[in-house]
Amino acid sequence: MSLAIFLSQVVPVRQKLYRFAYRLLENEEDAMDVTQDTLMKVWQQQERMTDLQNMEAWCMRIVRNLALDKLKARKYRRSEDLDTASELPAIQQENPHIVAEKQDVMKRVHGIIAGLPEKYRTIIQLRDIDGYSYQEIADILVIELSEVKTNLHRARKVVREQLQKLQVYGV
Amino acid sequence: MEFNKIRELVDRYWDGASTLEEEEELRSFFSMEHPHLPADLKEAQALFGYFAAEADIPMPVFPEIGTLTGQTPATGKTVVRTMVWHHWMKYAAVLLMAIGIGYGARQFTSRHDGVLAERSIAADTYNDPKEAFAATQKALALLSRNLNKGTAQVQKLSYFNEATDKIKAN
Incomplete structure (x- = not known):
């Protein structure tokens, strides 16, 4: 029974969990570790699966907690110098200037x-x-x-104030 | 006309009053090229462009789920089979320990026997107390004689010392 729930409700959201972890940690390996640890944690608490109303929110909450623990443990510092932004997906455009x-x-x-x-950033993401939805975010962040x-x-x-202040406009 | 509607949605978005459907509409609008986009919508265009790029993070290859569920105790322990000769180091260690203990015990026994033999020699020199007394007297007499020889020599030295003192006094 729990294996069926696990396969039907938890495994399909793996990508979302990874994406969430990646955004928090900004590192592929760590995001992968946190995703796997989350799945393992969920599987180890399989007896709780039937009681939970929102499995996805529970998984996301575990991801967040594990990622924040990792950030704290390794004293990560989110790069303010925008270096990591260069790893953003490349935009398919022919004109190199654009x-x-x-x-x-x-x-x-x-x-x-x-x-x-962190709270603002996570909510916006x-x-x-x-x-x-607002309710799902409330469930994930337990607020x-x-x-x-x-x-x-x-x-x-x-964000709007900063965009105006830095005069960031779409191209 | 279209821009007016988008402007309205963007205002609702900035106010935090937009619904998921409206935000989806904005995402869809800003995902397309708009060469004549009004200036007041350009900041939202930048933001929605960023959201679209962020949603497109490349996915890694995830490990098989079977390996994950198989790691837990609930599904049973994995049995690791090893052949008998894989434990040769254990056997070697046991053998070495046995040799060491045997050697130590043997050394102890031989040393103990030696000590006992020495003790028995010291304890059983004489069986008769009279003989032992006579031997002790003889030994002490020898010691006394030799001591007296020494005192005679020391006596000569004292004469010499006295003579030296007299010379110093004069």
Whole structure:
């Protein structure tokens, strides 16, 4: 029974878990480790699977906790110098000038997002990149629904101000 | 006309009042090229372009799920088979220890026998107490004689010392 739940509800969200871990850690190997550790943790607590209402949110919560532990343990520092932004997916464009300009915009936006407090950053990523609902975000972060809305509003406000301040415009 | 609607959605987005469907509409709009995009929408274009790129992180090859579920105790322990001769180091260690203990025991026994023999020689020199007394007297007399020889020599030295003192006094 638990194996069936595991295969039908947990394994399909592996990519989402990895993506979430990757965004928190900004490192492929660590993200992979955290994803695998999360799956193992979930499997080891298989007796809880039947009681849980939102399996995906539970898995995401485990990813976040493990990733934050890893960050704390290894004293990671999120790169403020935007070096990692160069690893963003390449934009398929023929004109090298436009490609370079778009990469520059991406780096600057990445810098703004990376500079947000962890809670704001996570909420924005969960909502705007992964497309989670407010309730799902509240379940993942174990906070109130109203807190999700408030923090998201504040986070977007900060991002907008920074975009205007740094004059970051799409190409 | 289209830009007005997008502008409205973007405003709702910045206010944190947009729904998932509206945000999806914005994502879809900004994923396409808009050469004549109004300036006030360009900051949102940059942000949504970033979101689209971030959602497109390349995925690694995940290990087989079987290996994961097989690692837990719930599915049973993995049995590692080893052949008898794989334990040769254990046998060698046991053999070395046995040799060491045997050698040590043998050394101890021989040393113990030697000590006992010495003790028996020292303890059983004489069986008769009278003989032992006579032998002791003889030994002490020899010692006394030799001591007296020494005192005679020391006496001569004292004469010499006295003579020296007299010379010094004059």
